[in-house]
Amino acid sequence: MVYRVPFIEPAKNYRMIKDEIDAVFFEVVSKGDLVMRGQLKQFEENFSKFVGTKYAVGLNSGYDALHISMIAAGIKKGDEVIVPAHTFLATASAVVNAGGTPVLVDVGKDYDIDVTKIEEAITPRTKAIIPVHLNGRVSDMGAVMGIADKYNLVVVEDACQSLGATFNRKNAGSFSLTGCWSFYPFKMLGGYGDGGAITTNDPRVARMATLLRYNGEDRETKEYHYHGFSCLLDNLQAAFLDVKLRHLPDWINRRREIAARYREGLRDIEELKLPHFDDPRFEDVYQNYVIRTSRRDELADHLKKNGVEVLIHYPKPYYSYRALKLEDRGFPETEAICREVLSLPMNVEINDEQVEYVIKTVRSFFK
Ligand SMILES: Cc1ncc(COP(=O)(O)O)c(C=O)c1O
Numbered sequence: 001m002v003y004r005v006p007f008i009e010p011a012k013n014y015r016m017i018k019d020e021i022d023a024v025f026f027e028v029v030s031k032g033d034l035v036m037r038g039q040l041k042q043f044e045e046n047f048s049k050f051v052g053t054k055y056a057v058g059l060n061s062g063y064d065a066l067h068i069s070m071i072a073a074g075i076k077k078g079d080e081v082i083v084p085a086h087t088f089l090a091t092a093s094a095v096v097n098a099g100g101t102p103v104l105v106d107v108g109k110d111y112d113i114d115v116t117k118i119e120e121a122i123t124p125r126t127k128a129i130i131p132v133h134l135n136g137r138v139s140d141m142g143a144v145m146g147i148a149d150k151y152n153l154v155v156v157e158d159a160c161q162s163l164g165a166t167f168n169r170k171n172a173g174s175f176s177l178t179g180c181w182s183f184y185p186f187k188m189l190g191g192y193g194d195g196g197a198i199t200t201n202d203p204r205v206a207r208m209a210t211l212l213r214y215n216g217e218d219r220e221t222k223e224y225h226y227h228g229f230s231c232l233l234d235n236l237q238a239a240f241l242d243v244k245l246r247h248l249p250d251w252i253n254r255r256r257e258i259a260a261r262y263r264e265g266l267r268d269i270e271e272l273k274l275p276h277f278d279d280p281r282f283e284d285v286y287q288n289y290v291i292r293t294s295r296r297d298e299l300a301d302h303l304k305k306n307g308v309e310v311l312i313h314y315p316k317p318y319y320s321y322r323a324l325k326l327e328d329r330g331f332p333e334t335e336a337i338c339r340e341v342l343s344l345p346m347n348v349e350i351n352d353e354q355v356e357y358v359i360k361t362v363r364s365f366f367k
Helices: 010-016 016-032 038-051 062-073 090-097 141-151 203-213 236-267 298-307 332-340 352-366
Strands: 055-059 080-084 101-105 127-131 154-158 178-181 198-199 289-292 339-344
Touching: 010 016, 016 055, 016 236, 038 055, 038 198, 055 062, 062 090, 062 154, 062 178, 062 198, 062 203, 080 090, 090 101, 090 289, 127 141, 141 154, 198 203, 236 289, 236 352, 298 339, 298 352, 332 339
Parallel strands: 080 101, 080 127, 127 154, 154 178
Antiparallel strands: 055 198, 178 198, 289 339
16 A cells, blocks of 8 residues: 555655765775775764764674673573563563573653662562663663662663663763664664664773674684674665764754654644653654554554554564563553554654644544
8 A cells, every 4th residue: 555654765765865875885886895894984983973982883783782782791591681561572582592581671651661660670680771762762761870870780771762862961872881773774774774783882892792793703813702693784784874874963853843743733632642751851852653542443544544654663562472481570551552552654754744644634533
């Protein structure tokens, strides 16, 4: 189906920056600069500057960033790591694949980990916390870092959905041991294929990630230091991402503008909860514009029938999949969220007329 307002339009985004993308494509390919060349280094420098950390290490995915962070944090068999019950599964999978046990904690009304519930989940085996900055909003990092200090825990941020978001004017991904990033095509900074990165201020972690991503090998000395992985960010993707990074501040502004329009157009609908939490410590970037209503499924049908593409982040709690063997300690907010949330189109490709159409179509449902 061709939607009047698609959820995302990667081809249109390409057309917006075609000349710049084509230029770097020809440069990289014609020189044969395919693996670990200047473009990767350049992007890592620019990306770490954007986030506000000393180092960035380009990887193949957000998952790899989380997995390598768990190894760098020293997570091993028997260690417990606190993760939110409402997130993308990769957060918990990285813990499991490093040998640890994820211990889930419910989220709050803003979809991020409920910091008032972290301490009751801590046991003598707890080694780390992974706050996930979901939908473009940083977790309450003041509280998370305070708890981590008190119990001597490592913190790793899953910042895959919050590039450019801040808490107390500090950027997502710059508070803790590592920030973990995804450049999956549909992220705010998305490649033309998979990509990811770690940001960190710790030179030991930066070096470890740099070795682990390339089979554990130091490329200069040719010495192997670890049994590593093959999860390097492609040089070509790095070149594309570097182009897009230059546009990111404008794109974040545009997202905030669209969010403000949605807010203005939908605020009086009583049955609808909008993702504006009015706490001046947080500046959100709206990776997803998530609305909430008890009539979610009907609203989703209505929007789709009328040409507005919507998605659900996420329709079912990940811990409810029995094959994953995760402990469900009871997470009422996550359960309600999975029944009630709906993500409206939020991207830099849509124009004002399309935004108004989404508002009108939502309003026509509640009339
Ligand atoms: C919160 C969160 N964590 C982790 C990931 C994993 O990133 P990737 O798909 O690049 O492996 C994603 C991507 O969807 C995500 O949204």
